[in-house]
Amino acid sequence: MYNHxxxxxxxxxxxxxxxxxxxAGAVMAEGGRISLLHVIEQIPAYATSYxxxxxxxxxxxxxxxxxxxxxxxxxxxxxxxxxxxxxxTILDWSSDNGADCIVIASHRPGMQDLLLGSTAHxxxxxxxxxxxxxx
Numbered sequence: 262m263y264n265h266x267x268x269x270x271x272x273x274x275x276x277x278x279x280x281x282x283x284x285a286g287a288v289m290a291e292g293g294r295i296s297l298l299h300v301i302e303q304i305p306a307y308a309t310s311y312x313x314x315x316x317x318x319x320x321x322x323x324x325x326x327x328x329x330x331x332x333x334x335x336x337x338x339x340x341x342x343x344x345x346x347x348x349x350t351i352l353d354w355s356s357d358n359g360a361d362c363i364v365i366a367s368h369r370p371g372m373q374d375l376l377l378g379s380t381a382h383x384x385x386x387x388x389x390x391x392x393x394x395x396x
Contacts, residue, residue, distance in 0.1 A: 262290035263362035263391065267355045269298050269347075269380070270328060273368070278331070279396045281366040283301075286335050288393065290305040290364060293327060295338040297328045300347045348383030356389065 266285040283379050285295050301320065304312070313319075321342050328340025343350055355363055367381035385392050 262293070263288050264290050264293045264360065265294065265296065265360045266364055267296045267298050267351070267358075268364050269300070269351050269366075269384075270279055270331065271299070271347075271366075271380075272324075272327065276396050277366045281364045282331065282335055282338075282376045283394060285362075293335070293337065295332075296334050296360070297332055297335075297338060297340045298351060299324050299340070299342050300350045300392060301342060301344050303344060303364075312345055316324045316344065347380045348387070351380070351384055352387055352389075355388070360390055363388055364393045364395065366395045368396075371393040372384065 264275075266289050268278070268285045269283050270281075272278070282356040289295055301317075301324070304317075324342050327338055327383070328342065332340050341354070343352075343354055351363065351365075363384060365381045365384055366380060381394055385394060
């Protein structure tokens with residue numbers, strides 16, 4: 262059983278976030294905690310001038326509210342919103358915050374994944390802790 266389980270949440274219909282959260286609850290040790298982590302990818306600088314002034318703040322607040330709703334259904338769970346590249350940021354945040362397991366949902370791989378890879382693939386290959394992939 263794991264003391265700190267991280268569940269990256271992308272709000273993507275192709276990924277089974279509910280299944281990942283269920284598994285996180287099952288593998289969490291008694292008294293452990295779950296972090297529901299959402300990574301906001303950076304918007305290119307040239308595009309930010311076209312956005313409303315408080316767009317990023319509003320986006321953070323909306324995503325945090327959604328994560329808080331999801332966290333209500335899990336014991337000792339919290340939602341966290343961070344900025345960065347999804348794969349690297351999931352690994353860095355997990356390492357910095359003492360995670361001993363990452364439960365990540367993944368879509369079925371297709372041709373585009375042979376060329377570009379996926380976040381789940383990156384996390385599995387580079388994580389320094391246990392990783393459970395949900396399909």
